[in-house]
Amino acid sequence: MLRRLPDILGRRSRLALTVGAALLLLLPFAVDLSLGRGWVRITDFALLYIMLALGLNIVVGYAGLLDLGYIAFFAVGAYTYALLGSPQFGLHWPVWVVLPLGASLSCLFGVLLGAPTLRLRGDYLAIVTLGFGEIIRIFLNNLNGPVNITNGPQGISRIDPVTVGGFSLGSAHQFAGLEFPSVHLYYYLFLGCTFLVILVSLRLEKSRIGRAWMAIREDEVAAEAMGINTRNIKLLAFAMGATFGGLSGGLFAGFQGFVSPESFGLMESIMILCMVVLGGMGNIGGVVLGGVLLVLLPEAFRHGAGPVQQMLFGKILIDPESLRMLLFGLALIVVMLVRPAGLWPSGRRQRELTADDGVAQQEQETVYDASR
Amino acid sequence: MDIFLQQIINGLVQGSIYALVALGYTMVYGILGLINFAHGEVVMIGAMSALAVSKGLLSLGLPVVLAMPLGLLAAVAICMALGYTIERVAYRPLRHAPRLAPLITAIGVSIVLQNLAMMFWGREYHAFPPLITSDSHQLGGAVISDLQILIVLTALLIMAGLLLLVHRTNLGRAMRAVAENPAVATLMGVNINGVISLTFMLGSALAAVAGVMVGANYGIVHYYMGFILGLKAFTAAVLGGIGNLRGAMLGGLLLGLIESLGAGYIGDLTGGFLGSNYQDVFAFFVLIGVLIFRPSGLLGERVAERA
Numbered sequence: 001m002l003r004r005l006p007d008i009l010g011r012r013s014r015l016a017l018t019v020g021a022a023l024l025l026l027l028p029f030a031v032d033l034s035l036g037r038g039w040v041r042i043t044d045f046a047l048l049y050i051m052l053a054l055g056l057n058i059v060v061g062y063a064g065l066l067d068l069g070y071i072a073f074f075a076v077g078a079y080t081y082a083l084l085g086s087p088q089f090g091l092h093w094p095v096w097v098v099l100p101l102g103a104s105l106s107c108l109f110g111v112l113l114g115a116p117t118l119r120l121r122g123d124y125l126a127i128v129t130l131g132f133g134e135i136i137r138i139f140l141n142n143l144n145g146p147v148n149i150t151n152g153p154q155g156i157s158r159i160d161p162v163t164v165g166g167f168s169l170g171s172a173h174q175f176a177g178l179e180f181p182s183v184h185l186y187y188y189l190f191l192g193c194t195f196l197v198i199l200v201s202l203r204l205e206k207s208r209i210g211r212a213w214m215a216i217r218e219d220e221v222a223a224e225a226m227g228i229n230t231r232n233i234k235l236l237a238f239a240m241g242a243t244f245g246g247l248s249g250g251l252f253a254g255f256q257g258f259v260s261p262e263s264f265g266l267m268e269s270i271m272i273l274c275m276v277v278l279g280g281m282g283n284i285g286g287v288v289l290g291g292v293l294l295v296l297l298p299e300a301f302r303h304g305a306g307p308v309q310q311m312l313f314g315k316i317l318i319d320p321e322s323l324r325m326l327l328f329g330l331a332l333i334v335v336m337l338v339r340p341a342g343l344w345p346s347g348r349r350q351r352e353l354t355a356d357d358g359v360a361q362q363e364q365e366t367v368y369d370a371s372r
Numbered sequence: 373m374d375i376f377l378q379q380i381i382n383g384l385v386q387g388s389i390y391a392l393v394a395l396g397y398t399m400v401y402g403i404l405g406l407i408n409f410a411h412g413e414v415v416m417i418g419a420m421s422a423l424a425v426s427k428g429l430l431s432l433g434l435p436v437v438l439a440m441p442l443g444l445l446a447a448v449a450i451c452m453a454l455g456y457t458i459e460r461v462a463y464r465p466l467r468h469a470p471r472l473a474p475l476i477t478a479i480g481v482s483i484v485l486q487n488l489a490m491m492f493w494g495r496e497y498h499a500f501p502p503l504i505t506s507d508s509h510q511l512g513g514a515v516i517s518d519l520q521i522l523i524v525l526t527a528l529l530i531m532a533g534l535l536l537l538v539h540r541t542n543l544g545r546a547m548r549a550v551a552e553n554p555a556v557a558t559l560m561g562v563n564i565n566g567v568i569s570l571t572f573m574l575g576s577a578l579a580a581v582a583g584v585m586v587g588a589n590y591g592i593v594h595y596y597m598g599f600i601l602g603l604k605a606f607t608a609a610v611l612g613g614i615g616n617l618r619g620a621m622l623g624g625l626l627l628g629l630i631e632s633l634g635a636g637y638i639g640d641l642t643g644g645f646l647g648s649n650y651q652d653v654f655a656f657f658v659l660i661g662v663l664i665f666r667p668s669g670l671l672g673e674r675v676a677e678r679a
Contacts, residue, residue: 060472066472066475116663116664117660117663117664120663120667124610124663124667126407127407127606127607127610127659127663128659128660128663130603131607131655131656131659131660132656132660134603134652134653134656135653135656135657138649138650138652138653139653141649142650266599270479273476273479274479277473277476278476281470281472319490319491322487322490322491323487325483325486325487326483326484326487326488326491328483329479329480329481329482329483329484330484331480332476332479332480332483333461333462333477333480333481333484336466336469336473336474336476336477336480337462337465337466337477340466340469340470340473341469341470341473
């Protein structure tokens, strides 16, 4: 794929790609200088969430399976990293062991959860995953007694930073006379990982498996008639999404240095789902856009809401935190009403939904009737 | 024995509240095939507005026997208006949209309602005045209060009324027709939009009553109470067989019993390893178990996989 890239892209898009890459590489320094270091951290989180959203996109966007407990897999990855790389048990296993272990554990959970439920209708999967997310959170919250495993609601702190061959991302380093603080280093790590996930998603989308997923999404019975083993293929999507979730979870634990059950509530699952659906299900660009918007806008609002009210009314009338969530909820409703397929829908879906031969319209109506 | 009986009583009270909320989910699902995610928040708004109205009336000097029922009525009216608005604004325009779109607007509505409630009533817990001056009765070693009896009886009465409405009236027949096949129902002269609106209003009225019951039963209400309650009520609806009214009632009562017995005995069963703080887990284990062994729910008919 990478080898063929220059042939696929024209000269102009190659230039655009180079400029884009340079901008992305310079971004942390630009953000640091203009907005402050806190915003570099927020950018890092945005990348993490984009990774999560891309993982969920495989499940929801490609295979059309509604997963409302996705954050549970993130939690499994994060807690695996935290338990094996912190003073909690005095273990300090290397990243190369812990990250894959967390990802495979998440994958295992995904298979265990998916195997019995994936033969059912989609809505049931939504509720089971939602329940699973809550179960994981309740266990994390309560497994501090009689044997203290997760340290309960206090969470686990002083987690080892991501360290590769003695090079710790937890402290600043000098390169070519330039100071790279820890958040910058994590930015590059996450950027690399995000690109890896995008690449995998792109390749999957065009592969035999990806086409099978989309066939299942559009019409499961027809897909089965075409010889697709729908249960296994759906399970594959579910497990793959879970694996990505677990991997991001490990990175999150190393980056944050602290995990607690609070980070893994249903609201977080919903946030990630909103990124996927709002941005445009099944379209990688849309999902990235959704992730960026849903991390940055609320943050911007958190910083902006207080001062703006102060300026307009002379005092703070409404608690900025609840105003932020209120506007977030309104935005979800409005965007869905105006663009039900998301801000940047995938081209294939777009064509399917807007074909002007009347068949699409008819299909949509029958789908509505049948999906009751 | 007395602990067992006590847990049964508590479970029945909790279960009848779940059943009322579950009915709201199951009616909407039966007709639209939509998980009305905002339903739990309607319960919360019901409890909060009943509290606000009855508090206002009490401060005007009305006696409790008058203020509380008026507060309940006001809550029912507010919730019906809310249910109508939610359907009109967030669901109706999306009836032909991709399946996930109405789910996202439902989540949006839920967030908006929660935060509006937080703005009005703050983050703190509010004390809920008792509905009636409640005496306690001894019953074979267990205690049951007038309030608990009232809750269970009211819930049973409402459920019986709802069954009559759905199976014996023209409106009920229209609702069942729309659930069966909207296109054909239109041809038979049923006003689909009207029926759907009424279904939402009916479900929301039940939610308001359930909200007041929760407030009276626990004595406190706050802006976040609807969320987990809604989740469990949905579980109850699935347990009974979603789309099936009797199923929702049975599922609600069963879930209440399972939870209360589970929380009462989990400590003994696991030798003290797991405590009653795992109460919330039961609902979901039950749910997963049901879906594995009897996916259509206890009373639901087998639904073929439909694309």
